[in-house]
Amino acid sequence: MNTTPTSRRTFLRGTVAGAAGLATLPTWAAPIGANEDVRVAVIGFKARGAGHIASLLKIKGVRLVALCDVDSAVLDKHVAELAKKNIKVKAYKDYRECCADPEIDAITIATPNHTHTLIALTGIANGKHVYVEKPVSHNIMEGRKLIEASLVAAKKGLVVQHGMQRRSDLGWAAAMEYVKSGKLGKVTLSRGINYKARKSIGKIAAPLSPDANGQFQPGTVTDATGKPLTGTIDYKLWSGPRGILPVQRTQFHYDWHWQWAYGNGDIGNQGPHQLDVARWALGNPDMLPKRVMSFGGRWGYDDDGETANNQMAFYEFAEGAPLLFDNRGLPMKDMNWTKGYEPVFRINGKVAGPRIGNVIHCEGGFIAESKAYDNDGKAIEKFDNFQDGPDHMKNFIESVRAGKIIKDVLNVAHGHHAAALAHMANVSYRLGKKISNEEIKERLSGNKAAQETFDHFVQNLVDNKIDVKAELASCGPMLEFDPVTEKFIGEFADEANKLATDTYVSEFELPKIS
Numbered sequence: 001m002n003t004t005p006t007s008r009r010t011f012l013r014g015t016v017a018g019a020a021g022l023a024t025l026p027t028w029a030a031p032i033g034a035n036e037d038v039r040v041a042v043i044g045f046k047a048r049g050a051g052h053i054a055s056l057l058k059i060k061g062v063r064l065v066a067l068c069d070v071d072s073a074v075l076d077k078h079v080a081e082l083a084k085k086n087i088k089v090k091a092y093k094d095y096r097e098c099c100a101d102p103e104i105d106a107i108t109i110a111t112p113n114h115t116h117t118l119i120a121l122t123g124i125a126n127g128k129h130v131y132v133e134k135p136v137s138h139n140i141m142e143g144r145k146l147i148e149a150s151l152v153a154a155k156k157g158l159v160v161q162h163g164m165q166r167r168s169d170l171g172w173a174a175a176m177e178y179v180k181s182g183k184l185g186k187v188t189l190s191r192g193i194n195y196k197a198r199k200s201i202g203k204i205a206a207p208l209s210p211d212a213n214g215q216f217q218p219g220t221v222t223d224a225t226g227k228p229l230t231g232t233i234d235y236k237l238w239s240g241p242r243g244i245l246p247v248q249r250t251q252f253h254y255d256w257h258w259q260w261a262y263g264n265g266d267i268g269n270q271g272p273h274q275l276d277v278a279r280w281a282l283g284n285p286d287m288l289p290k291r292v293m294s295f296g297g298r299w300g301y302d303d304d305g306e307t308a309n310n311q312m313a314f315y316e317f318a319e320g321a322p323l324l325f326d327n328r329g330l331p332m333k334d335m336n337w338t339k340g341y342e343p344v345f346r347i348n349g350k351v352a353g354p355r356i357g358n359v360i361h362c363e364g365g366f367i368a369e370s371k372a373y374d375n376d377g378k379a380i381e382k383f384d385n386f387q388d389g390p391d392h393m394k395n396f397i398e399s400v401r402a403g404k405i406i407k408d409v410l411n412v413a414h415g416h417h418a419a420a421l422a423h424m425a426n427v428s429y430r431l432g433k434k435i436s437n438e439e440i441k442e443r444l445s446g447n448k449a450a451q452e453t454f455d456h457f458v459q460n461l462v463d464n465k466i467d468v469k470a471e472l473a474s475c476g477p478m479l480e481f482d483p484v485t486e487k488f489i490g491e492f493a494d495e496a497n498k499l500a501t502d503t504y505v506s507e508f509e510l511p512k513i514s
Contacts, residue, residue, distance in 0.1 A: 051110075075093065113263050118241055127156070172277060190281045282317065292313065
């Protein structure tokens, strides 16, 4: 790869210190020859990023050259594991230094949600190809900035791709072609389902603040196994744009998903996968919906989580069928977590829908994951190769070599739309007020399927011994949205638009790409 004669030390100092002000891509960004290795760095690998490492190591012509993580224990462990395989990588704690390394061609990002766009933009600003996990953004504004930056990057031959593997799945591609064929008639409703039991994250007596060195007292913050994290996490870097806030959870990793400063609830965690497929079934609308309403609550326990564990969202586009997303975090009944069972929604009262997946309702039947059915519930078509897109990372590498996205379904714009659908729903939910179930059902009166789903939603609460008369759902307003400006309009616009963005501390502002 071509590089400028700038010295390594000068390059790092200039790029890292001025990351927020970067406006143009480095001149050393250049196409990768067919016979050259694609040099990749993985940023964040406590969970999903470990899968990135495994996938990259299987792709011919890829050389894993760097790892970056703010947790030194996680970083050291993976560096050592690779060394045993005779793979030597550079180890970075600071994503800015990693992105500035001219010996890296591409980065993959699997950090917590609140740093996805920040790191992606920093990578683009440093001339890197970028693969960013879902959700690609933490708020609607970030997603729009990422799209704008990706368009600039594309002119320089840089690829920006999302991490929603179903877009590379041959089974879903076949199902979508079946929908387009019209064999089942027009689409009447596109449904996303996520029934994934989520236990309480517990409640601490008081928020935990780090010491002057950004560390926590022994035993106060743990990982998922209960092991103390004292001395291993650079909390300032982990917090990034949010600044150093007190920690309101005992399990540091993962449970941030359920706190607004860092996560987006399960609708923004698992949800983007199903929201993306649901939008795909509607023909990939070029613009976001014009209306959204969401309701839900955090039922069954009192803990430090802030997001809803059971939540529904209903979307109306400018034209075509509506979209419904249904999220359940409680078990099937009796608050019984031992069997790990979640509820099951029966389509037309007959066919069991997927616990995590999609249903595409049409005039003459429906598609539920890998099969098409008529309206009587008889299977009439099966789609093979439902494997959750095992070649998704390979497709990214092939796009990197080509210097352009090789398939439109890999475009990060799809990632923005899927994430923004989750963000829109959360904005409505967070503006909500507690109202009766009868009032909620009345608001859904225009859609029979939505009303039926709500009845099942309430029954799941009853089955878990929730007093639905006393513990009311918080129902957000039906928000009006301008798909062109990607801003909320109408009665609740000011409050909604404030929730559609975040605040950023000066050292971690979003880079400007032009």
